[in-house]
Amino acid sequence: MNEYETEEKKKFQITRGMILLAIISLIIVIVITFIIVNKVRSKKPEYTTSDFQKLESRMVEEAPTYLSQKKIELTSEEIKIDLKDLLIENGGSIDSSKVKAAKICDGYVLASKIDTEKYASFIKCKNLYTTSGYISDIKVTTTKSSTTKKDVEKPVITVIGEKELTVNLGSDYQDAGAKAMDNIDGDITSKIIVSGNVDTSKIGSYVITYTVSDKQGNKATEKRKVTVVASATTTTIKKTTKKSNTASNTTKPKITTTKKITTPPTITLRGSSYITINVGEAWVDPGFIAVDARGNDITSSVTKQGTVNTQVAGTYRITYFAVDTYGNRASKTRTVVVKSSYIKLQSISLTPNSFTLYVGGSKTLTVNYSPSNATNKTITWSSSNPSVASVSNGTIRALKSGVTYITAKAADGVSATVSVTVK
Numbered sequence: 001m002n003e004y005e006t007e008e009k010k011k012f013q014i015t016r017g018m019i020l021l022a023i024i025s026l027i028i029v030i031v032i033t034f035i036i037v038n039k040v041r042s043k044k045p046e047y048t049t050s051d052f053q054k055l056e057s058r059m060v061e062e063a064p065t066y067l068s069q070k071k072i073e074l075t076s077e078e079i080k081i082d083l084k085d086l087l088i089e090n091g092g093s094i095d096s097s098k099v100k101a102a103k104i105c106d107g108y109v110l111a112s113k114i115d116t117e118k119y120a121s122f123i124k125c126k127n128l129y130t131t132s133g134y135i136s137d138i139k140v141t142t143t144k145s146s147t148t149k150k151d152v153e154k155p156v157i158t159v160i161g162e163k164e165l166t167v168n169l170g171s172d173y174q175d176a177g178a179k180a181m182d183n184i185d186g187d188i189t190s191k192i193i194v195s196g197n198v199d200t201s202k203i204g205s206y207v208i209t210y211t212v213s214d215k216q217g218n219k220a221t222e223k224r225k226v227t228v229v230a231s232a233t234t235t236t237i238k239k240t241t242k243k244s245n246t247a248s249n250t251t252k253p254k255i256t257t258t259k260k261i262t263t264p265p266t267i268t269l270r271g272s273s274y275i276t277i278n279v280g281e282a283w284v285d286p287g288f289i290a291v292d293a294r295g296n297d298i299t300s301s302v303t304k305q306g307t308v309n310t311q312v313a314g315t316y317r318i319t320y321f322a323v324d325t326y327g328n329r330a331s332k333t334r335t336v337v338v339k340s341s342y343i344k345l346q347s348i349s350l351t352p353n354s355f356t357l358y359v360g361g362s363k364t365l366t367v368n369y370s371p372s373n374a375t376n377k378t379i380t381w382s383s384s385n386p387s388v389a390s391v392s393n394g395t396i397r398a399l400k401s402g403v404t405y406i407t408a409k410a411a412d413g414v415s416a417t418v419s420v421t422v423k
Helices: 001-044 049-069
Strands: 078-084 108-111 119-124 158-159 164-168 180-184 192-197 204-213 220-231 234-240 252-256 266-269 274-278 290-291 303-305 315-321 328-337 347-353 354-357 362-364 366-370 379-384 389-392 396-397 402-410 414-421
Touching: 049 078, 049 108, 049 119, 049 362, 108 220, 158 204, 158 266, 180 204, 180 290, 266 315, 266 328, 290 315, 347 402, 347 414, 354 362, 379 389, 389 402, 396 414
Parallel strands: 164 220, 274 328, 354 414
Antiparallel strands: 078 108, 108 119, 158 180, 192 204, 204 220, 234 252, 266 290, 303 315, 315 328, 347 366, 362 396, 379 402, 389 396, 402 414
16 A cells, blocks of 8 residues: 555656646746737837828818818919918817827828819828828918908009100100009009100100009009101291381291190099999999190099989999090090899809718818809708717818718708718
8 A cells, every 4th residue: 555655646746747847838938929929019010001091181171171260262373281280289170199190291281273172182201101292392372361362453554645746846845744543552643653755856756654553563554655857837927018118128927836735635533444333332433533635634624424323223324524625525434333232042062072081080161152142142051960970160070980961051042962971
């Protein structure tokens, strides 16, 4: 019995050693596995192509909202919007914690509008990713807030008197000058620059040039041609005979030169010659200036014919008449169109008509009105599934995955709908 117990005991001791060895081996395997997994993980890229593409998409989504907030109107000229201006920390809506590629990328959106709005995003993310067509130092219109249109209309120069004159050799020539009016700056006659001169001691043709620029740099030019010729005047010769006790003497002829001015006065209208106003609006005549051929101001002698009834839609004409001291007459007409104050909206459409957003993203829709000058453009917005995406004043914000339909309804009863997919 003792020998049997000793053998059994020996077997038990060997088995326990094996178990201990197995445990130690398992620990070694776990440690080695952990090391290998960490090495594999360390080789996995931190950013993927999907991360960069998501950033490009979010930039395009947020660009319209940025322009709307800045009150920037798109034209055919491209506008550059920097990525940094679209980030939440700079007042935008892109959260770099949710769109992580924004942390390492530089970029911009190019926006323009011809028939429809166009947005294209470009990014460069170190040496990991670059959008095709990206230019590091691209030079296009910067985003400036503006609600006014640039003045591009040239001033109007009115040459006083005739634009082509003929004067006699040796006569005294005094240029009558010119007047200048601008649609914004008003009377800018004092800014006229005159170049050229007339030498009446030499036969020939001379040109006097009048140039003026308004505050926006719009330049206008007019010219007068003066021709110096050998003396050729209309004369009246009167002979008188004086009796003498010794003989009859004839005095030298007395020559009187006369020239009647036949050039009509010049009337220059202030403002446009064609004006449109709505029914009920006040009508105030912008005024006018009148000068005769010698440059004398005869504005006070101008008479008007015609009236404007702002309570009745229609086309009205006001005619201005001027007569100088020589009896020369001139007239000029201004047309005033009084429109019905209410123009009904016939239809609307939305741009784009369908698109995809990521959760947390936003996009502002563009409403196209027909006719574009409709009186009431009030729009009411709604979402068929507000839990997927909400809408306020045309700006859609993605809340959760799904599909919803955004509807814009106008006060005149017309409406338009777009579909939105949120991922």
